Amino acid sequence: MDLLLRSLFQALGKSRTAHRLAKKYGLRLGAARFVAGESVRQAIEAVRKLNESGRMATLDHLGEFVFNEEEAEQAADMCIRTLDAIAESGVQSNLSLKMTSLGLDIDRKLCIGNMKRILDRARKYGNFVRIDMEDYAHCQATLDVYRELRRQYDNVGIVLQAYLYRTEQDVKDLHKLQANLRLVKGAYKEPASVAFPAKKDVDDNLARIIRLHLTNGNYTAIASHDEAIIDDAKRTVRELNVDRNAFEFQMLYGICDELQLRLVQEGYRVRVYVPYGTDWFGYFMRRLAERPANVWFVLRNLRGK
Ligand code: FDA
Numbered sequence: 001m002d003l004l005l006r007s008l009f010q011a012l013g014k015s016r017t018a019h020r021l022a023k024k025y026g027l028r029l030g031a032a033r034f035v036a037g038e039s040v041r042q043a044i045e046a047v048r049k050l051n052e053s054g055r056m057a058t059l060d061h062l063g064e065f066v067f068n069e070e071e072a073e074q075a076a077d078m079c080i081r082t083l084d085a086i087a088e089s090g091v092q093s094n095l096s097l098k099m100t101s102l103g104l105d106i107d108r109k110l111c112i113g114n115m116k117r118i119l120d121r122a123r124k125y126g127n128f129v130r131i132d133m134e135d136y137a138h139c140q141a142t143l144d145v146y147r148e149l150r151r152q153y154d155n156v157g158i159v160l161q162a163y164l165y166r167t168e169q170d171v172k173d174l175h176k177l178q179a180n181l182r183l184v185k186g187a188y189k190e191p192a193s194v195a196f197p198a199k200k201d202v203d204d205n206l207a208r209i210i211r212l213h214l215t216n217g218n219y220t221a222i223a224s225h226d227e228a229i230i231d232d233a234k235r236t237v238r239e240l241n242v243d244r245n246a247f248e249f250q251m252l253y254g255i256c257d258e259l260q261l262r263l264v265q266e267g268y269r270v271r272v273y274v275p276y277g278t279d280w281f282g283y284f285m286r287r288l289a290e291r292p293a294n295v296w297f298v299l300r301n302l303r304g305k
Contacts, residue, residue, distance in 0.1 A: 005292035010189040013285030016065060031284040033254040035062070036276045040085045043276035046253070047091045054264040055272050057093035058130060058250070059086065062277035063101040069110055072103030076114035078277070079129075080121050087125045094128040096273060099142045112145060119153045126155075128180075130221075133159040135188040136195070143170065150177050157221075161186030162206035163195040171209045175216045182221035182250060183210055187286045207232045214242050221271070223250035225259065244269065252287070 157180035
């Protein structure tokens with residue numbers, strides 16, 4: 001049953017019709033638990049609350065399907081507006097974004113141009129931008145863009161996914177660039193030809209690449225709600241004597257709030273990924289696919305309306 005629901009949510013997340021319908025019905029579908037709001041103002045308010053409890057944030061203006069140059073530029077403008085709003089409000093947050101929303105599928109030069117505009121603005125504010133990793137089909141192109149940008153910018157980082165066979169080698173290769181990496185399990189449906197099919201192998205690989213990147217002395221964002229992974233990372237940083245400012249734990253908005261707060265109390269850096277915007281459907285479907293039990297939460301929410 002779980003497998004069936006997972007596949008259903010993954011397919012819906014890719015469906016343009018479903019995205020259009022969802023926009024019409026707004027965040028009422030239960031997505032409000034995972035998405036901070038549709039406007040920049042609401043997003044900044046959510047970040048302010050997180051900051052009050054000692055958590056930093058990374059804001060993501062949601063948007064996945066981009067069909068032309070104009071839409072890609074508008075998406076970049078929204079990223080810049082978000083950076084402006086962070087600076088104006090004085091909240092503690094950086095920015096996360098996706099290459100496809102900036103035009104990666106349309107024209108690589110367009111995407112790089114958009115990224116440079118965003119990174120220049122972030123640099124002006126002393127802020128940092130993280131490139132999310134999307135499905136395997138975009139992995140190499142995303143890494144290529146990152147490498148090109150990294151030559152000019154030190155305020156850019158990227159995400160690598162432990163479910164991919166290639167990732168351990170990518171972590172080794174990116175050491176040469178002293179890459180700031182967010183390490184995650186991986187959220188997309190990938191075939192066994194490119195990704196570990198067994199969860200245990202993904203978990204083991206995540207623990208392995210966290211250790212590798214920390215051992216290499218590079219900034220590591222450990223992005224997981226899995227307590228076994230978090231405990232293992234704590235043991236690793238103790239053993240390697242890693243400074244607490246050289247890594248951080250990251251979790252998603254609305255997930256494992258108590259665990260986030262516990263880590264803050266223990267003195268760790270904690271950052272929450274805060275998505276916002278009207279194009280929230282694909283993100284919402286990925287959260288349901290990760291944990292089909294969330295569907296009961298959604299149904300309860302709908303019944304209460
Ligand atoms: P796992 O899935 O094993 O979950 C461990 C426990 O966490 C569960 O038992 C449950 O208690 C809780 N949990 C996990 N997911 C939940 C959910 N959706 N709802 C409720 N509880 C949940 N992926 C990607 O492909 N590209 C990216 O760029 C990113 N970026 C990113 C940023 C940040 C800050 C995080 C935390 C995660 C991502 N991800 C991502 C998603 C990541 O790949 C992965 O899908 C999720 O983090 C779930 O995996 P866990 O490591 O939490 O473990």
